[in-house]
Amino acid sequence: MVSEIVEGVRRAIELIFTGDPAVLDATLRSLYISGTATLLAATWSLPLGILIGSGSFRGKRTVKGIFNALLGVPTVGLGLILYLLLSKSGPLGVFRLLYTPSAIIIGQAILITPIIVTFCASAMESVEPEIKDLARTLGASEGEARLAVLREAAPGVALAVVASFNRAIAELGIALMLGGNISGLTRVLTTTIALETTRGNFELGIALTIILLSIVFILNFATNMLKREWS
Amino acid sequence: MRKITLIWIAIVALAVIASVAGTTYYFTVAMRERRRLVVSTTTSLYDTGLLDVIEKEFEKKYPVDLYFISVGTGQAVQHAKRGDADVILVHAPPVEQAFLTEGYGVCRKVIAYNFFVIVGPADDPAGIKGLNLVSALRKVVETGRSGNAVWISRGDNSGTHVKEKSLWNLAGFDWSTLKDESWFIESGTGMGKTLLIANERNAYTLSDIGTYLKYYSDGLIGLQVFVSREKELLNVYSVIAVNPEKNVDVNFEDAITFIKFLTSDECQTLIENFKKEEYGRSLFYPAVNLMKSGVNPEVAGWIRDYAFFNGSECPPAYRDGHPELYE
Numbered sequence: 131m132v133s134e135i136v137e138g139v140r141r142a143i144e145l146i147f148t149g150d151p152a153v154l155d156a157t158l159r160s161l162y163i164s165g166t167a168t169l170l171a172a173t174w175s176l177p178l179g180i181l182i183g184s185g186s187f188r189g190k191r192t193v194k195g196i197f198n199a200l201l202g203v204p205t206v207g208l209g210l211i212l213y214l215l216l217s218k219s220g221p222l223g224v225f226r227l228l229y230t231p232s233a234i235i236i237g238q239a240i241l242i243t244p245i246i247v248t249f250c251a252s253a254m255e256s257v258e259p260e261i262k263d264l265a266r267t268l269g270a271s272e273g274e275a276r277l278a279v280l281r282e283a284a285p286g287v288a289l290a291v292v293a294s295f296n297r298a299i300a301e302l303g304i305a306l307m308l309g310g311n312i313s314g315l316t317r318v319l320t321t322t323i324a325l326e327t328t329r330g331n332f333e334l335g336i337a338l339t340i341i342l343l344s345i346v347f348i349l350n351f352a353t354n355m356l357k358r359e360w361s
Numbered sequence: 362m363r364k365i366t367l368i369w370i371a372i373v374a375l376a377v378i379a380s381v382a383g384t385t386y387y388f389t390v391a392m393r394e395r396r397r398l399v400v401s402t403t404t405s406l407y408d409t410g411l412l413d414v415i416e417k418e419f420e421k422k423y424p425v426d427l428y429f430i431s432v433g434t435g436q437a438v439q440h441a442k443r444g445d446a447d448v449i450l451v452h453a454p455p456v457e458q459a460f461l462t463e464g465y466g467v468c469r470k471v472i473a474y475n476f477f478v479i480v481g482p483a484d485d486p487a488g489i490k491g492l493n494l495v496s497a498l499r500k501v502v503e504t505g506r507s508g509n510a511v512w513i514s515r516g517d518n519s520g521t522h523v524k525e526k527s528l529w530n531l532a533g534f535d536w537s538t539l540k541d542e543s544w545f546i547e548s549g550t551g552m553g554k555t556l557l558i559a560n561e562r563n564a565y566t567l568s569d570i571g572t573y574l575k576y577y578s579d580g581l582i583g584l585q586v587f588v589s590r591e592k593e594l595l596n597v598y599s600v601i602a603v604n605p606e607k608n609v610d611v612n613f614e615d616a617i618t619f620i621k622f623l624t625s626d627e628c629q630t631l632i633e634n635f636k637k638e639e640y641g642r643s644l645f646y647p648a649v650n651l652m653k654s655g656v657n658p659e660v661a662g663w664i665r666d667y668a669f670f671n672g673s674e675c676p677p678a679y680r681d682g683h684p685e686l687y688e
Contacts, residue, residue, distance in 0.1 A: 218444035218608065228445055229399065229428065310430040313413075325431070328553045329408050330576050 138336025145337055152322075157341060160318040163231050163305075164298035167238035172291055175243045179250025179290070184279060194251060200244035205303030212237050213307045229310040234318070237304035242294035249293060253286025254279065285357045292353045296346050398615045399428045401437035401446035403520055404551060406598065409571040409644055411635050412450075418631060419622050425615045433519040441465060441601075444608035448616045452520040452598045454668045461670070466601040467681035468616075471652065471674045472623050473598045473632050473645040474664060477524060478573055479588040480556070481565035486510050489565075489587045497588045498532035501565050505544035511564035514540060515555055516547035524596070525567045531593060556582050569596060571644040578640060595660075597668040598645070604681065617683060624649045624686070 145153045182193060214220050216228040227233045261282050265275040302320040309316030311325060319342045326334045406412050407429055416427045430440065434453045440446040442465050449466070451457055460466040479497060481489065487504035489497035504510035514536070515522040526536040539545050546564065548555040552572040559566040560582040570589075576582045588594070600620050605613040622628055629647035637643050651661050652674075670676055673687075680687065 218610075220443075223444070229430070310428070312428045312430065313416075315428065325408070328404065328551050329410070330553055330572075330579055330581055332581075 134332050135336055137333040139340060141333045142337035142340040146341065153338065153341065155314065156317050156319050156322045156338070157345075159231070159316075160299055160320075160342070161345070163234050163318060164238060164295055167235045167298050168242065168291060168295040170235060171239040171242045171246055171294060175246035175294075176250055176287065176291075179247040179287070180254055180280065182247065183251035183254025183283075184276060194248070197244045197247045197251075201248060203241065203244070205241060205301045206307065207303075208241055209237060209303040209307030212240070212304070216308065228308065229312060229316060231309070231316055233308040234305050234316060237308045238298040238301065241301060241304060242298050245294040245297055246290045249290030250283075250287050253283040253290065256286065257282040288353060288356065292349060295349065299345065300342065396425045396612065396615055397428055398425050398448065398612050398619055399430065399446045400448045400450060400619070401430045401432060401440040402450040403434045403437060403452050403598070404431050405452070405520075405569045405571050406450055406645075407431035408553070409575065409636070411571075411632065411645060414631060414635060415623070415628060418628070419619065422622070423615075423618060425618065427619070433517065434523070435518045438465075441603045444603070444611065447603055447612040448619055449601050449603070450598065451601065452596055453523045454597065454599075454670075456520075456523070457599055457601060457668075458670050460601060461675070461679045465604055465607055467604045467675075467679050468620055468683050468686055469599055469601045469675040469679065470620055470624050470686060471597055471599050471648045471664065471668055472629075474648050474660075475570050475596050475643075475645050476590050477521065477567055477594040477596050478570055478586045479565060479594075480559070480568055480573060480584040480586050481510075482563040483583055483585050484563075485585070485587065486563070487565065492588065494528065494588050494591050494593050495532045498528060498534070502532075502534060502539070506542070508544065511544050511546060511562050512539075513546050513548050513555055513559045513562065513564045513566040515552070515567075516540070516549045517551075519551075520596075521552060521567060521569055528567065528593060556584065560584055574640050574642075574644065592663045592667075595663050595667050597648070597664055599668065599674070602681075617686075620686065626650075 182190065182197075212233070213228070215222045216225070216233055217223055218226075218228070227236070257279055261279050262275045265278040270278065300320065302324055305311070305316070305318050305321050306324065309318070309321065311317050311321040317325075319338055323335045323338045323342075326332075326338065400412075402412060408431065412427075412429055416429070419425070419427060430437075430446065432440065434451045434456060437446065437449045437451055438456055438460055441449045441460070449460075450472075457466070457469065461469060479489070479494070481487070481501075487497075487501045487510040489500050492500060501510055501512055505512060514525060529536045529539060540547055546558070546562070548558050550558075552568060553576060555566055556568055556573065556576050558564070565587075566584075573582075573584070573586070577584070600623050602613060602616040602620060603611045605611050629649050632645050632647045633643050635644055648664065651657055652664065655661065665672070668674070675687065677684075
């Protein structure tokens with residue numbers, strides 16, 4: 131157990147510094163796919179999260195409850211549903227998206243939507259009452275008050291986006307079902323880890339895991355720095 | 362505050378640039394002049410690395426990129442039926458026959474074979490070493506019921522699992538009742554993980570030779586081979602093209618090119634020599650010449666009994682205008 135991990139760390143460092151083309155390829159593709167998925171998801175999830183978080187309407191609790199529950203959707207299950215939709219004999223088969231990076235991007239974007247919405251709504255709610263009242267007391271209009279809330283909630287919103295990227299880049303089920311782990315086209319870090327594990331190349335699997343973790347760590351570190359700057 | 366806004370703008374700009382660059386990169390790759398052929402394959406052929414070697418040679422010769430989707434035989438057939446694959450590589454003759462007769466597959470060719478092995482802990486608690494298959498399995502059941510042996514079953518409807526069920530039948534047992542007994546464990550996972558579980562639990566299991574040799578020579582497992590090279594343990598790999606009449610835009614032309622390549626002398630030699638030096642033996646034996654030449658009539662007869670339908674690897678009704686494949 132220990133020897134595999136030690137060997138894995140050594141291999142990871144070796145792979146990073148020799149610029150192994152297969153590893154570099156999978157790493158860049160992971161970044162590209164999950165990055166695009168996060169941007170895509172953010173375009174509809176942020177407005178939705180802000181709306182739910184700052185609005186008061188009937189059934190708000192139910193809507194929040196639904197998004198909360200969707201946080202726990204199993205990736206293989208979602209992958210299977212989307213596979214059946216995108217398959218050539220499925221309803222969206224005409225678009226020929228199955229086994230392309232676009233299919234993974236769409237799948238991951240759907241997967242992380244509830245994360246952004248929930249976290250974003252909570253961030254809005256956590257600042258809502260005091261700031262809005264304060265802004266109003268200081269003579270701000272309703273729109274200006276909302277903007278003040280948004281500014282105050284920004285670190286929380288940024289965290290929501292980063293957390294969703296982490297989830298996207300670390301998930302396996304969707305990438306495997308919709309991408310097919312095709313070498314040079316849809317092979318990402320997690321599917322490579324799964325493949326190398328079934329091939330019995332454990333050190334390589336550990337090495338790739340370390341690379342994946344490093345990406346997540348660096349990103350989180352940067353977000354924290356940013357958060358500190360902000361407040 | 363302004364500094365922060367700048368940082369944010371920089372991050373967003375970077376993200377946009379990265380995704381635009383990625384998309385452009387992807388489309389330039391996708392728009393190349395090369396055609397694509399999607400091959401759904403059984404895991405043992407892909408996970409051993411054999412298909413990587415074949416892919417390299419094939420792509421050198423033809424303007425076609427091979428896209429391998431490595432899944433179990435059951436899932437490969439499902440993919441093909443839904444039109445998501447152009448060709449399948451599988452190893453479960455009864456499933457293949459149904460695939461042909463239901464009209465989904467054409468131009469089947471037997472390309473390679475090897476033998477499944479029954480492996481177990483080195484101290485062999487059931488004492489099956491040197492026994493034939495049926496007595497070995499009966500011995501495992503007997504020892505298992507007295508609490509001194511454990512059997513791990515794949516339980517995942519893969520080609521290997523289909524084989525295991527038929528072997529239990531042969532020995533006079535029913536897999537579906539055996540699996541409820543306490544010494545009988547279902548792993549529900551792939552071959553590699555199943556071997557690791559068997560190794561941890563000092564258990565017996567059925568394995569394909571390729572995965573076993575890889576795990577054994579890497580020192581991941583200490584299990585020994587006890588039964589091998591019997592008619593009933595034969596494992597035959599075939600290639601089948603998806604019928605273009607069932608799925609209109611299937612890449613049938615390149616599928617035939619790929620089948621011809623797999624059955625060519627060049628590729629058959631490639632299969633025979635794959636990792637032969639590393640393991641001191643072939644992982645897969647080529648089947649095409651064996652069936653033609655009569656060098657090993659015993660094994661050729663076994664293949665004919667096990668993997669041929671009505672005396673043919675692909676009855677004439679399912680040859681779809683390619684009789685040259687069967688000359």
